[in-house]
Amino acid sequence: MKENTIVCISCYYKGYDFMEEMKNLGNKIILITSENIKEKNWPWHAIDEVYYMSEIESSVWNLDDLVQGFSYLAKKNKIDAVIALDDYDVEKAALVREVFRIPGMGQTTHRYFRDKLAMRQMAKDSGIDAPEFSSIFNDETVNEFTDKYPAPWVLKPRSEASATGIIKIRSKEEIWPAIENLGDKRHYYLLESFKPGDVFHVDSLVYKKEIIFTSTSQYLSPPMKVSHEGGVFRTKTLGRYSEEFKALDAANSKVLKSFGLHHGATHTEFIRGKEDGKWYFLETSSRVGGAHIPDMVEASSGINLWREWAKIENAVLKGLDYQLAKPTGFSAGLIIALAKEKSPDRKEFQCDEVVRFLPLDYHVGIVYKSDRKERIEELLDDACEKINKGHLNILPPKSKPSS
Numbered sequence: 001m002k003e004n005t006i007v008c009i010s011c012y013y014k015g016y017d018f019m020e021e022m023k024n025l026g027n028k029i030i031l032i033t034s035e036n037i038k039e040k041n042w043p044w045h046a047i048d049e050v051y052y053m054s055e056i057e058s059s060v061w062n063l064d065d066l067v068q069g070f071s072y073l074a075k076k077n078k079i080d081a082v083i084a085l086d087d088y089d090v091e092k093a094a095l096v097r098e099v100f101r102i103p104g105m106g107q108t109t110h111r112y113f114r115d116k117l118a119m120r121q122m123a124k125d126s127g128i129d130a131p132e133f134s135s136i137f138n139d140e141t142v143n144e145f146t147d148k149y150p151a152p153w154v155l156k157p158r159s160e161a162s163a164t165g166i167i168k169i170r171s172k173e174e175i176w177p178a179i180e181n182l183g184d185k186r187h188y189y190l191l192e193s194f195k196p197g198d199v200f201h202v203d204s205l206v207y208k209k210e211i212i213f214t215s216t217s218q219y220l221s222p223p224m225k226v227s228h229e230g231g232v233f234r235t236k237t238l239g240r241y242s243e244e245f246k247a248l249d250a251a252n253s254k255v256l257k258s259f260g261l262h263h264g265a266t267h268t269e270f271i272r273g274k275e276d277g278k279w280y281f282l283e284t285s286s287r288v289g290g291a292h293i294p295d296m297v298e299a300s301s302g303i304n305l306w307r308e309w310a311k312i313e314n315a316v317l318k319g320l321d322y323q324l325a326k327p328t329g330f331s332a333g334l335i336i337a338l339a340k341e342k343s344p345d346r347k348e349f350q351c352d353e354v355v356r357f358l359p360l361d362y363h364v365g366i367v368y369k370s371d372r373k374e375r376i377e378e379l380l381d382d383a384c385e386k387i388n389k390g391h392l393n394i395l396p397p398k399s400k401p402s403s
Contacts, residue, residue: 036055264286
């Protein structure tokens, strides 16, 4: 079987299982990553070559330098695929594919999985329920939107991950100072109605345009609240026969088919409106979810999203058949919190349902698995109480973007 050459791009330390699985499947692995994380515990046994990029700011590279460096790399390597391991790398990978005519998601499609304004427009065009939104390029457009839809609103970065950089605006008096404070970065933001409600996430695998695996979960601590106020991050899986699962499965299917993903891993978020009970699309991505969510999904289903994604990419490249193993159906939960100590004492959290303690400095991180969803809820509540009482460290919130 032919050895394919896979270039993995990542400005964060992630994708260990993906690269290891790709190597096990008989491929050459080249990693391009940020210089400031070169000392991380990458799967060096699976990486054939590694190249480093300096960061202009966090997660940002000089894209001209990336293209120039890739051109030298391509002289002696016939590149078969370029894989973005993190949300922040989707744009980088799409650019490289376009310039060097490498198969895969290009710059037009990638925007539906990266640019929140493009996501909103595609959702609207596809008849998918989403919060009311507006670009903020034009002053009159902003005034028309704020006159039509009452506060509160959120000023949201178009290309940040999760809840990073979101600014909540409670009145018309706050809107223009907030926009003007963005300065030259104004066009990188959009404005949308704030929808209070419960936030859910759907983690999927797609093969030949078909969704072959779906895991649905509910955030017990909304990412926006944790991002802005600190605290304890918690999420739990939902039963496959629950009404919530069925609704999320249908909504997720409509999003992915409308957005045009051919194959790979996805992480998509929805909110169930508190006032009307409707399901609203928030955002999607063409990668494995972050915040150790894949560990929880694996505890519940036995499916390692990173390794299955690698198997899908390998099958597509080599024209092989791919078959996913039958998932298990356990309930699982995940809790992560910033801690005061570098290595918090785990003894008080020990129990039969612990699948693993996450190896994170200055964090308490636990993955649970049980036959009963009620037990998972009990464990998450108990751990949250213990963390708040004796371990939690809350950093001051980040300041608003400035010009």
